[in-house]
Amino acid sequence: MTGQGLIGQRIKTVRRQRGLSQAQLAHPELSDSYVSLIESGKRTPTPAVLELLAHKLDCSLTYLVNGVTAEQMQEIELNLGYARIAMENGEVTEARTRYAEVLADExxxxxxxxxxxxxYGLALATEACGDLDGAITLLNTLRRDDAGTMSPERHVAIVVALSRCYREQGDLGQAVEVVEQILGGAVRPAWTNDLVKLxxxxxxxxxxxxxxxxxxxxxxELLAAAELIGNPLTISWTNWTAAIVAAETGHNDxxxxxxERALAVQSEQEDPRLLALLRSDYLQVMLLARPAQADAWRDGLERLQxxxxxxSASTINKLRCTMNLVRAELLLSRPEQANEHIRTAYAILDGMPQALQAEARMLLCETLAEVGMQEKALQEFHRAEQALTHLPSTRSTAHLWLTAAQVLERIDEPARGADAYRRALACVDL
Incomplete structure (x- = not known):
């Protein structure tokens, strides 16, 4: 039954419950024939008529439009608010449960x-819990089933999250494809804040x-679009991603x-959560671009941790911060402190994406080699190798195999080290 048919049916049901005829409900503002057409679904009442009928029937307008009483509406909004608060406070498991409870309400x-x-909230909470497969399923279902009714802003937000989940999972083909379906046409849409974020x-x-x-x-191109739009958050996003590109290509200055521009712009905004996440990203780039100042970056990472x-940072973001702290300690030749931090990371490793688990295990392998625990380092390498073998051939995977090769050489495993070098080259088609 169509939406207007359902509205008409609700009007008819409530009218009969009130013991009114169509003529009595219509008088004096409407004709009984018009009420009959509404109840049969042959006419769509205007908002003003709906409000009038709700008043005459002594029921809520929300019930006539959506089939939900004012009390039900209030309870759903309250529960949704609790779910948002849990998510904002970093209680992602609680948020996941509360969003699921909202959806279970008829x-x-x-x-x-x-x-x-x-x-959408359930998908983000599921992602934050480390269940990328579950988040991807939820996001794809939402995008498919509600394509005709959701706002363009919501659609873009879903694709942003979907691409991020695919990337975290290691499915870079899908991470690119879902975005290029929007941005990769013959004529690119005009840039907006949402599209730049995408x-x-x-x-x-x-x-x-x-x-x-x-x-x-x-x-x-993104930097130019952001400056033209002039939104501070958009400028911060684009400068940050440009920083990653520059660091990865050796343009450290x-x-x-x-x-620094990304961090400065974000510092002027009143969003401590986003600022904390950007500081984590900033310190990661600085470790790569300015390793000689690792002591300063280490101090910053300790405070940030x-x-x-x-x-409300996700478990994944907390894990990444701890791993960067380990890297800083290794750069400072403090393997004992690095070992303490990596053990903390291990406590939250279960359920994390496979690529992140492989990265953390290789970091532990590197740390154990530095403290002279060669046998344990080799054991940890075997665990990391199992995870690495199932990862797609990406630049990140190549970096991990390269790290493995260097560690294996350090613990006097030249044959395995040579094999790791070959795997690193294979990841970049060499």
Whole structure:
């Protein structure tokens, strides 16, 4: 039955419950024939008529439009609010449960806007819990089933999250494809804040795929679009992604300038959560671009680690911060401290994406080699190797195999080291 048919049916049901005839309901503002047409679904009442009928029937307008009483509506909105708060506070498991409870409420089916928000929130909470497969399924279902009713802004937000999940999972082909369906046409749509944010996800996928020439070209296009739009958050996003491209291609001065601009712009905004995440990213780039100043970056990462524990940052972001702290300690030749930090990372490793697990295991392998625990380092390498073998051939995977080769050489395993070098080259088609 169509939406207007359902409205007419509700009007008819409530009218009969009130003991009114069509003529009594219509008088004096409407004709009984017009009420009859509405109830049969042959006429769509205007908002003003709907409001009038709700008043005459002594029921809520929400019920006539959506089949949900005012009390049900209030309860759904309240529960949705609790889910948002849990997500903002970093209680991602709680948020996942609360979003699922909202969707289990029968009343939400008649409230497409709130249902879409709950489904999108559930997908983000699922991603934050490390369940990328589950998040991808939810996002694809939402994108497919609600394509005709959701706003363009919501659609772009879903594709941003979907591309990010595919990239974290290592499926770079899909990470690129879902974005290029929007941005990759013969005529690119006019840039907006949302589309630039989508573009940064595409750029991240290009970087992971090792397409550095396209990355530098696209980064320049995004920077120009952001400056033209003038939105501070958009400028911060694009400078940050440009910093990653510059660092990955060895342009360290550029990387530093872009990263500092991104951080400076974001510092002027009243969003401590985003600022904390950007500081984490900034310190990661600085470790790569300015390794000689690792002591300063280490101090910053230690402070940030404490802040993230009290924030709404996802488990993945907290894990990345800890891993960067390990790298800083290794650069400072402090393997014992690095070993303490990597053990903390291991405590939250279960359920994380396969690529992130492989990265953390290789970091532990490197740390164990540095403290002279060669046998344990080799054991950890075997665990990391199992994860690496199942990863797609990407630039990141090549870096991990290269690290493995260097560690194996250090613990006097030249044959295995040579094999790791060959695997690293194979990842970049060499």
């Amino acid at each position: 009343g939400v089916a008649g409230l497409p806007h709130l249902r879409q928000e709950a489904e 573009g940064t996800q595409l750029l991240a996928a290009y970087i992971d795929r090792g397409d550095m020439l396209r990355s530098r070209q696209f980064a320049a 550029e990387a530093t300038a872009y990263a 404490g802040e993230l524990q009290e924030s």
